[in-house]
Amino acid sequence: MRIDLLTLFPDQCRAALQGGVVGRALDRGDVRCVVTDLRHFAGDRHGTMDDSPYGGGAGMVLRPEPAVAAVESVRIGQSPVVLTSPAGRRFDQEQADRWAEHLSADGQLILLCGRYKGFDERVRDLVVTDEVSIGDYVLSGGELAALVVLDAVVRRIDGV
Template sequence: MIFSVLTIFPDLFDSPLRDGIVGKAIGERKISVDLVNIRQFATDRHATTDDRPYGGGEGMVMKPEPLVRALQQVRTTARPSARVVLLSPQGRLLRQDIAEELVDPSGQLILICGRYEGVDERFRRHVDDEISIGDYVLTGGELAALVIIDAVTRLIPGVLGCRASAENDSFCGNLLKHPQYTRPRVFEGQNVPDVLLSGDHHKIGEHRFLAAVRQTLQRRPQLLAGRQFSAPETALLQRHGLWPEIEALLNRGERQ
C-alpha cells in the first residue's frame, strides 16, 4: 500500500517511519511512504504557503494554490483507486471501523496535512474525505497522518497489528470551525463571501457563528448537546430558523 503525504514539514516523519511496526512494514515493502513538500509548489521566492484570513481573525490559513499544485503532481503517478484525505477537525472521527475501511493493500492514500488555522475552504473540493483523530487541537496534521499510517498499516495482511478503541473528547465551545478563506479572492470560480470583505466585525462575527453552527449540525451534531448558548446567540439562531433543531438536540442530551 502506498501512503503519499503532503506536508510543509517532511522532516517530522523521519524517526516515526524508521522505527516500530511501520518501519518494519516499509523494510518488508508491505507499504511505502512518499513525502511531498508543499513549499516546493509555492511560486514566490519565500515559498509562501499561508496567508491572513479574509475578514480578520487569529492565525494564518493555508493558501489553496500550492496545495492544489502539489496534489496534482501526486495524481500524475497515483494509482487509479487513490483516495485523498484531508486531516481536519471537521472530518469523521477516526475509529477502528474507519481504519479498516481505509485498508487497501494494492491501493493508495494521499494524506493532506493542514497547519495553522486550517486550509482555504475552496481546497476542499479536491478532497475525497476528511478525517479527525480526536476532539483536541494539534499544531498540524502531521501527527494525525502518522496515526492513520500506523492504524491502517497494522491491518494490512502480513503486518503484525492490534485493534484498539478510541476515547473521544469535546471541542472547546462544542462547535466546529467556520469555513475559512484567504487570498486569492476568487479561486476556481468560487468567491469569498462578501460579508468577510465588509469590514463590519459584528456582521462577520454573526456570519461565522452561524456558519459554525451549520457546520456542526451537518457534521457533528452531537457536539451541540453539550453547549450552552447565550441569549443573543439563541435570538440569532431563532431569526435564522436554526433554533428548533438545536433545541431538540439539547433536550435529547438532557434526557440521556
C-alpha cells in the same frame, strides 16, 4: 500500496516512520510511503504557504494553489485524499480497515496535513475526499494526526 504524506514538516514525518510496525513494513516493502514537502509547490522563492482567509476572518490559512498542485502531482487515478482536521469526522477502526483494504488492492492513500488555521476552503472543494479528526483536542498541526491514521491503516494490511 502507496501512502503519500503531504506536509510542511517532512522531517518530522520521516523520523516517525523509521521505527515500529510501520518502519518494518516500509523496510520489507509491504507498503511504500512518500513524504512530500508542500513548500516545493509554493510558487515563490520564499516557499510562502499561508495567506489571509478568502472572504476575511482571523488568522492565516494555507493557500489552495500549492496544496492542489501537490495533490495533483502525486495522485494516481481517484485515490482518496484525506485532510486531517479537528473539524473532520472521527477516525475509527472501521475507517482504518476500509483504507487498509483499499491499499491491499494496490491502492494509494494521500494524507494532507493541515497547519495554522487549516486550509483555504477551496482545497476541500477541489481535491479532498475525506476529512478526519483523531479526537476532540487541538494539535500543533496535522502531521501527528496523519501519522496516527497511517499507523492504524498499515498495521491492518495483510502480512504486516
